Amino acid sequence: MLEVRKIDTFYAGSQALFGVTLSIEQGQVATLIGRNGMGKTTTVNSIMGIIPVRKGEIWFNHQRINGLPSFKIATAGIGLVPEGRQVFPSLSVRENLIATAANIAGSDDPWILEKVLEFFPGLKQRLDNPGSQLSGGEQQMLAIGRALMINPRLLILDEATEGLAPLVREEIWSRLGNLKDEGQSILVIDKNLEALIQLADHHYIIEKGRIVWNGGSDQLRADPSLKTRYLGV
Ligand code: ATP
Numbered sequence: 495m496l497e498v499r500k501i502d503t504f505y506a507g508s509q510a511l512f513g514v515t516l517s518i519e520q521g522q523v524a525t526l527i528g529r530n531g532m533g534k535t536t537t538v539n540s541i542m543g544i545i546p547v548r549k550g551e552i553w554f555n556h557q558r559i560n561g562l563p564s565f566k567i568a569t570a571g572i573g574l575v576p577e578g579r580q581v582f583p584s585l586s587v588r589e590n591l592i593a594t595a596a597n598i599a600g601s602d603d604p605w606i607l608e609k610v611l612e613f614f615p616g617l618k619q620r621l622d623n624p625g626s627q628l629s630g631g632e633q634q635m636l637a638i639g640r641a642l643m644i645n646p647r648l649l650i651l652d653e654a655t656e657g658l659a660p661l662v663r664e665e666i667w668s669r670l671g672n673l674k675d676e677g678q679s680i681l682v683i684d685k686n687l688e689a690l691i692q693l694a695d696h697h698y699i700i701e702k703g704r705i706v707w708n709g710g711s712d713q714l715r716a717d718p719s720l721k722t723r724y725l726g727v
Contacts, residue, residue: 495520495679496541496572496648501550501560503540510536511703513550518648518696523670523680525690528700529726534683535577537700538652542574543567555647571598573646577653577683579637583626587617590625590636595643610639613669631662638669649673650681655689667693687725691715699724 496518503511511533518524526534539545541552543564552560559567568574582590588607597604611618614635620628628636634654641649651670655663667689673680674693684690690697691711699707701724714720 495522495555496681497551497553498537498541499551499553501537501540501547501552503536503545503547505536505545509703511540511547514540514700514703514705515550516698516705516708518679518681520647521677521679522696523674523682523694524696524698525682525684525694526698526700527683527685527687527690528724532700533703534700535652536703538574538576538650538681538683541567541650542572568594568644569596569598571644571647573641573644573649575634575637575641575649575651575654577656579630579633581625581628581633581636581640584624586622586624587628587636588621590640591643594640597645599645599647601645604645605639605642607643610642613642613672614639631658631665634658634662634666638666648679648681650683652683653685654682655684655686663689687721 498514498516500513500515501511502509514537526537528534540547543562547560551558554570557570559570591607591610616632617635617639620632655666670693682690691714694711696710697708697714698705706724707720
């Protein structure tokens with residue numbers, strides 16, 4: 495479904511990604527993990543066309559997407575929950591949710607407002623409140639709900655549990671588990687290794703802009719040296 499092939503990405507003269515390669519199959523949950531500043535967000539922003547890639551290719555659903563503007567990449571079916579949530583602060587919860595609504599993949603049971611509110615019941619009482627008045631947890635649920643409203647083929651979450659209270663984090667992990675059970679393809683970036691190991695099928699470790707390891711949850715769990723070497727835990 496998604497194939498990132500040997501991409502190099504630069505910020506002005508400084509290279510941030512070196513030949514990054516990763517792929518996600520239909521229905522798979524994959525993670526991209528690594529310490530701060532290693533290139534996770536840069537990889538996401540390269541996939542989304544927010545930063546241009548200088549070398550390599552990105553394919554999504556049989557279409558080459560690198561070089562396309564971000565909105566075209568979104569309409570090809572990639573829903574992004576960006577780092578820092580970035581909900582529209584002056585729009586109400588309802589307006590945030592319907593702003594991007596579409597049924598891109600032609601789903602029989604698409605995400606519509608009512609379905610998102612059933613999935614995140616906490617948003618129901620907040621429908622008419624502006625995004626700026628929500629708690630961090632509510633904003634995160636709104637950001638995920640908004641990404642689901644495009645009915646993405648692939649959902650990407652960049653640090654979706656960062657800065658949230660433990661109970662809210664648990665709810666987010668549990669919702670991501672529900673999405674996986676429904677067959678949603680997901681790329682997750684997060685620091686909570688144990689939750690990632692439980693949720694995902696495949697993991698990529700990034701170090702200084704290079705993918706240095708990839709493998710399944712059992713392999714990651716079985717090799718504590720990976721954690722000390724690349725994740726600092
Ligand atoms: P974090 O978990 O802290 O968000 P990350 O793994 O997502 O880390 P990136 O944000 O992708 O890391 O950063 C990768 C490298 O690119 C770092 O060396 C960072 O300093 C650099 N970088 C990131 N954004 C910019 C920018 N806008 N301009 C210049 N360099 C940048």
